[in-house]
Amino acid sequence: MNIGTWLRGARLADGTPADVHIEAGRITDVVRDPPATTTGDLDGYVLLPSFVEPHAHLDKALTAARVPNPAGDLRGAIEAMAAAAGSFSTADIAARADAALRVMLAHGTTAVRTHVDVGTSTGMRAVAALADVRERWAGTVDVQVVALVGRPWTGRAAPTCARRCARGRTSPAAARTWTRIRTARSASAWTSPVPRGRRSTCTPTRRSTRPC
Template sequence: MSWLRSARRTMGETVDVELADGVIAQVVPASAAGAITAAGVGPGDVDLSGHVLMASFVEPHAHLDKALTASLVPNLTGDLLGAVAAMDTLRPMTTRADIIARAEAALRIHLAFGTTHIRTHVNVLTGVGLEGLEALIEVRERWRGVVDLQLAALVNDTSGPLLRAALRLGADVAGGCPHMEDDPDRAVAACLDAAGEAGVPIDLHTDETLDPAALSLVTMADLVSRTGFPHPVTASHCVSLSMQPVDRQEEIAEQVAAAGIAVVALPQTNLFLQGRGHPVATPRGLTAVAPLLRAGATVAAGGDNLRDPFHLVGRGDALEVAALMVIAGHLDPARALYTVTEAPRAALGLPAVDLSPGAPADLVAIPGADALDALGAAGVARTVWRDGRIVAHTVVHSELAVPPTVLGGPGPARSLASVSSGPKA
């Protein structure tokens, strides 16, 4: 049992939070300083004064098998096909050990920033086979209980045998890119069939193009509704939805919501890859977030690629994604934070986390007066809890020049002031 003292909720209220047996035991108004002293501070207690406490982040769409490869191979055209070609060039030189090492390095980055659950798509390609999936299964088992992974088998031929082989091997989710196959509608149906046989969710890269004619999202919604597909369904990207007329956007959004399909927006990668053929009034390449939300669909947001040919930069920080949902998606900050916390939990079938008794103690504390302050600054100083135990702790120490007037007169600064940020145990 331990207490998180004087933590701020996202709306600014200050509370004390008791953790016990991996869950939140109670949440009470913050004690006065004297009361805390009188009660005593236990060995596991943490002073979160000046910190916002919220649910840990969930990454609903990553590519850990590609992570941290941007410096190894260039994307010569800067677009989606250029990124695919770059990875094709790198693949013969990539070993299982390389995939594991880079995936684990990416996991450490995500964890330090507060992410405790990740769905990662893993290439399972004709002519390549299951090696990447085997590597990520090893990583999944090693990190279980710290950062939990869901592995989506990303196949390039959903009607072929590889998807079923990947699901038999241990992939958690059926995946693919229907819009890049010869018959997108047939590809969606084939993936649903394989997922239904295996009894697993489906998560498809859907309409990752600005071509308004590409609308396999409609096929997915129709098939899911007509067949009563019983497992969770996620459509990632859905870029072409943003290119439809407003009334068509609304119509499709309502179909998606009625089918219970969760949509994952991926602002970083889509802003980087999309729109290069539109030098005037360049589209943002982000799905139609507002119509989907108005229709009642679950809209999560993810980082997608981390410093690879599909997205050359990125911090692996969910707050960077949330900030882009404010900037590019025009969401208010509270809703943007929801897209990286509760919405992806719903999409991935994870239990909800909020500051209430009985909720899993999967939490992150970030310096800030409230959620907007924490989101705006997005500093690296954070503490992360998984099942009530600290799994990451970052403290930042800065030394800043003191203004001359503080030192007693004009002239150059003659001293440095130390500033540290991070909770105190």
């Protein structure tokens, strides 16, 4: 193979030496046990498949300096983020997600599953932002957006269908269905809070064929 570029001298995960051929930006061949005379551009590097990040929160990425957590624990982080989330604009969320994806890609990650808050403080802004980010990164990083729906389901701040549910005009299942419909156009999957003692569930929408 005379065209393209050979990167020589890498090692596979099992320690086997390998040369890599790249053509038009894609790996077209990996040759194990190259001749001993091979000199390498990848000497000292390990050649691995690209990484997958199965659980990210790109809508909250790069906010440590802006959202301090004095308690230093999970509960403190949740409360601090809930208080700050209302100040995040769609453009801000998208810019931080883009920056986080650039770092992930630089370290070899090409698929990310991100949970994205949907609730009274953020509305649909985070889902809309991440849907746009997903489209921009298509073909480079595969981004799956999971709408993480929070409380309240009832009361003045709840979605319209949930308020109707509280007044007995529809069921809790209908309220959840309403939220799924609202998020399905942008999110790949949907999750909701689950009462203590029950197992969490994830229901894919038509956009997603992956298991949850």
